Amino acid sequence: MEKYGYSKGAVSKALDAALRLWLRYDYHLSDEEEANNTAFESTLGELESKHPGMYAVIAEGKLVAVHSSLREALLTKGGHSHRLIFKVGEKTPSKVRLGWRAKVKPAGHT
């Protein structure tokens, strides 16, 4: 963690570093990504009741395929720069420890 002591410009540099940390924390989604995620939220209930354990593919803002194998799902066409593929009903861990080797660039210096 950087330390921000008293010096000329320290406050603006600290704000700049805070902004970089905030931008790093999360991703701004493109329109295509937003559309696919909206489609996911609206179809999830139906998918869980009709296709549990299957691999669903969402592209261009709509459900385009449901497959029994991941390889088939990966070969599904559609979407310009983004597609969602997920196993219906499967929950994933919400936290991951990165360890020592994954390097994160410092947010900045005063």
Added chain:
Amino acid sequence: MESQGQARWPYLAQDSMGIPALGVAVVGPLEPHPPETPIRVDTGYDGFLLLSEEEYGRLGLNLAELPRRYWPEAETVTSEVFKLRRALTIVQVPRAGIELEGYVDTFRENRESLVGLTFLENLNLLLEGPTRHASIPNPQASLGRKKP
């Protein structure tokens, strides 16, 4: 998938000790038949596979991403917390004839690729310290779990 030879890889040179590595092939929407690439093993990373942002894009994993609600938070050793992007794909260990489904992570400006603990849960991995090799002595016994 057929086993293509001895499942044994030399440590990757990094410092005087070297670092254990596994030869894996990551199937992506833009790379359905990937070559084997040695990737460092990191038991401090508890995910499945971390790829550099560049490699994640090159394989087309943005075309196989999980919904945003399933992207995990990552915590670094310095307690910094941020979101990972996460995709679902197939990862092969060609020399061992092993194929696994799992989650591939990346994050903004990441240049590292690492095999994590969740990946290793599927394998009986032997570290041969004196010769600086990692190996899977009996690949068929390593298929305890198919998915993390």
